[in-house]
Amino acid sequence: MHQRLVATLAMALGLTVLAGCGNQQISTRKKNYAADGMVAVIKGTAPSKAQITAQVGQNNSQRVTNHDGNFVYTVAPSAQPQKVVFKAGSSQRTVTVAASQSFGAYTKFAAKYNMILFQMAQQAEAKAKGTSQAEQAAAQKKQQAAIAAMPKAAQAALQAKLQAQANQTPGAFPAAGQEGIHNVLKAQGNTVRTNVQDGQLIGATFMTPVKTLKDKKKAAVFAQQFALLASTLGADAKSVMKDFQKQSKDSQNGQTTMKTIVSNKVRFDVGFSPDTLYIYITR
Secondary structure, X not given: OHHHHHHHHHHHHHHHHHHHHOOOOOEEOOOEEOXXXXXXXXXXXXXXXXXXXXEEOOXXXXXXXXXXXXXXXXEOOOOXXXXXXXXXXXXXXXXXXXXXXXXXXXXXXXXXXXXXXHHHHHHHHHHHOOOOHHHHHHHHHHHHHHHHOOOHHHHHHHHHHHHHHHOOOOOOOOOOOOOEEEEEEEEOOEEEEEEEEOXXXXXXXXXXXXHHHHOHHXXXXXXXHHHHHHHHOOOOHHHXXXXXXXXXXXXXXXXXXXXXXXXXXXEXXXXXXXXXXEEEEEO
């Protein structure tokens, strides 16, 4: 009788141990995350052999790489909070990614940027032909008066025609935004990456080779493109460039980090890789 009881207890303990082995516990460092630059970075742990999946909102679940019990998962922020559910076996962990403030509709941003770029190109062309600034200003004033005298329908048609031309200007943004995080513009050695969610521009990253800043001509192109992007997003481009140049000079003198630049509630965070400068632009 005693031996039978011991055997029963041993079997019960064995089943308990086996059940424990099947419990794939998963955890994250926090339950609430916010974007850092262009993405929210979620770090967690799970058993080293566990198969981990992540599901953001109603999207399909994705496999997450398990690095010997540790995992990292990034989420592109949107204008709405997002629930992220991680699963490993029978265990799951739900975290929240906070909403990020939008810059507004991507299409409006692109239209504004492209139109300014178009006007700058026209001014440069007129200057190359020897037209003075005073003559350009007079011609522009005359054109504006002529447009104001047009019927509303004619004004709208002309505006649409000019916008179509602006969208074809070298260095212009695509008129329609691509959902998610993508490199959408490459011009004269510089690249712009955008995060578009539900048609809203959530953030942008301006990227340029580090060596650009050491070349006077390329640095001037960088400054012009970056200033145009900053001003289109609502920042004071002159102030941002002044602060950026000062911090860049300090970093060359041994300072290893650059502080966040804020202008009109637009944030600029700078990061470096061995060969690329990244400027993350968010609100």
